Amino acid sequence: MSNPRVSKLRYVGLAGPDFAVERNFLHDPWGLPEVASDGELAYFRAEGSTEPFITRWRGTAQRGLDVIGFAADSRADVDALAQKLARSGVKMITEPHRLDSPGGGYGFRCFDGDGHALEISSDVAPVAARALNRGESIPAVLSHVVLHTPDIKKAVAFYEEQLGFKVSDWLGDFMSFLRCDDVHHSIAFIPGPPCLNHVAYEMRDMDEMMRGAGRLMKNKVPLKWGPGRHTAGNNTFSYFFDPVGNSLEYTAEVDRVDDATWKPTVYPPGFEITDQWGTSVLSDGPQGMGKPVPDPALWQAPPV
Ligand SMILES: [Fe+2]
Structure with a gap:
């Protein structure tokens, strides 16, 4: 081993x-x-x-x-x-x-x-998965988690060296996307006090992401950023606030990466990089995701 x-x-x-x-x-x-x-x-x-x-x-x-x-x-x-x-x-x-x-x-x-x-x-026992049908605008799988960190190089080094992650891409020198299987990123880091930025759920395709976003909007769930398509990972996105104030994302069409051929890119920061279509001007934008504050649970073991 x-x-x-x-x-x-x-x-x-x-x-x-x-x-x-x-x-x-x-x-x-x-x-x-x-x-x-x-x-x-x-x-x-x-x-x-x-x-x-x-x-x-x-x-x-x-x-x-x-x-x-x-x-x-x-x-x-x-x-x-x-x-x-x-x-x-x-x-x-x-x-x-x-x-x-x-x-x-x-x-x-x-x-x-x-x-x-x-x-x-x-050795976690798997359950039966099914292919979602057209029109079923619910999450198919968990996609990724994004965390704020005060020291991005240190955070990336921890996940690379201790857990075996690989860097897929960078946005400037301040956002890093890491993978542990063929999904472009399972975790990503951006600056800030240690806390959750968002959790993303992958929909069957872009149509279902849009249908799901529409269902949430009809339910008056606050849209914070989106809809749009990022460049790193090429995934579509719509970020919402849940009732307790977490940012949760519907995403779709996240790049799958071939380890043998993938070369990380450092993308220049800019509006067209984080939003290829320019459609997220409809929303508050990344600023709408809220100000990160240190997670109160840091270094505390969950009781279950
Ligand atoms: Fe995301």
């Missing part, structure tokens, strides 16, 4: 107040079926994903990023990663053990360099 690494983004766990309101929102209108809930913790899947859940929602006093779940390919990789991280001085939360979240599995938790809790697991 010379180079154990993360091989997929599995789920993003969010935490915050108004448990019932957010729980209802994630199901409808956002479009994630709920798979389990105990009144303080709810799990949601996506119809096109084999993951037993792709979003976790936990009721807490303050809004924050609770945990990010990644896959490793095998139990041996999980063990090797845990050993490697501990040896490197990474702050561990739990040793590898049997997981009791939906789908079970074997995994451990640690903090990344900024204090966000991560879970890395294998």
